[in-house]
């Protein structure tokens with residue numbers, strides 16, 4: 230290898246930020262390689278808008294080749310790491326294997342759907358972690374309402390018009406809040422008999438958005454209830470079947486729609502690394518370096534990064550941290566070659582935005598609690614600024630949606646068995 234080769238595995242928030250900064254710092258003096266299963270960076274926070282027909286799926290994808298000049302993008306999933314031999318082996322989209330050597334390695338493989346040992350859930354629930362799941366959900370919601378209009382009897386109609394979201398973190402809360410607006414829109418054009426579609430949002434916690442500021446939770450809870458979403462707290466699923474779900478209190482809810490948003494776990498590929506982990510995430514020091522492996526870095530959801538602002542804790546699994554991990558790791562890699570000085574990762578939470586659809590959101594930028602329209606403006610502004618591309622296209626979709634409404638059609642491109650909940654099985658393709 231003539232130039233130093235830096236291999237980044239994963240082009241999500243963390244890997245993308247690391248690659249972009251390394252390309253800027255190195256000015257072509259290093260061979261920067263990004264390995265990712267898709268040729269795009271996926272802006273996950275706007276997936277609920279894809280699932281509810283506000284955004285076209287391509288809007289949340291940013292092409293890696295165009296957005297990362299000076300970086301070599303290799304399509305594939307890394308299946309094996311040889312840390313002693315300093316190589317990674319990937320499988321490309323056509324199934325061929327290829328081994329690539331490195332001088333520095335950045336592990337940025339992110340996370341997958343979290344599973345819980347509840348009977349029937351893996352078979353009957355769908356997760357919400359990727360673009361195919363969002364597209365599947367959009368089709369599924371539309372199909373259920375369309376089929377409810379021609380249901381054989383009232384129990385079938387009701388089951389098709391009932392949607393159960395499990396997990397009231399930011400993903401589940403956004404999916405339920407935006408989903409109810411979508412199905413209300415659908416039934417306006419396709420009457421399904423009396424009553425509105427029924428949405429339930431369950432969580433074992435005592436409030437929605439349990440990991441966020443309570444003022445955000447109160448604002449979101451009020452919007453959900455105003456929209457008729459049944460928020461069931463301290464409640465979980467005991468069993469899922471093809472016909473419905475049994476709740477922890479014993480009640481059986483007939484439904485064809487179980488949307489699993491209970492959170493994420495680190496990509497299981499990290500388990501095979503033989504490195505120390507904490508909560509399944511690779512242990513690193515404050516410089517994002519794997520102890521005992523000075524040439525290996527881990528960042529983003531896959532890494533247990535010490536949170537120097539909250540001693541004893543590790544940084545949360547958020548895009549806010551992942552992007553900053555990427556930039557700091559890039560600087561520290563440059564420093565390992567004598568350019569600049571390495572620095573410890575330290576970031577104070579800047580707040581969070583939860584887009585509830587319509588004109589409602591909840592946000593706490595710099596700890597200032599906002600709700601309603603001001604929060605909506607902050608949420609949309611934040612997303613536009615955070616996206617590394619497609620800003621005009623996204624803003625264009627929002628404008629068209631406010632003028633023309635959304636198109637409620639199913640394309641039928643994604644089959645249910647193509648989006649299994651257990652997306653973290655090793656060696657799975659996207």
Ligand SMILES: Cc1cc2nc3c(=O)[nH]c(=O)nc-3n(C[C@H](O)[C@H](O)[C@H](O)COP(=O)(O)OP(=O)(O)OC[C@H]3O[C@@H](n4cnc5c(N)ncnc54)[C@H](O)[C@@H]3O)c2cc1C
Nearest residue numbers: 239241242243274306307338339529530546547548549551
């Ligand atoms: C629906 C949703 C909404 C969210 N909203 C917010 C929000 O509003 N604000 C916020 O701060 N956070 C939000 N998050 C969390 C945030 O998206 C994650 O914390 C962030 O994506 C973590 O970045 P990452 O780079 O570690 O992982 P990811 O962004 O998941 O990227 C990992 C990349 O690695 C690739 N990869 C995986 N395995 C391999 C392999 N073996 N070989 C090669 N490549 C591999 C993946 O395909 C992916 O491209 C949201 C998450 C979801 C699911």
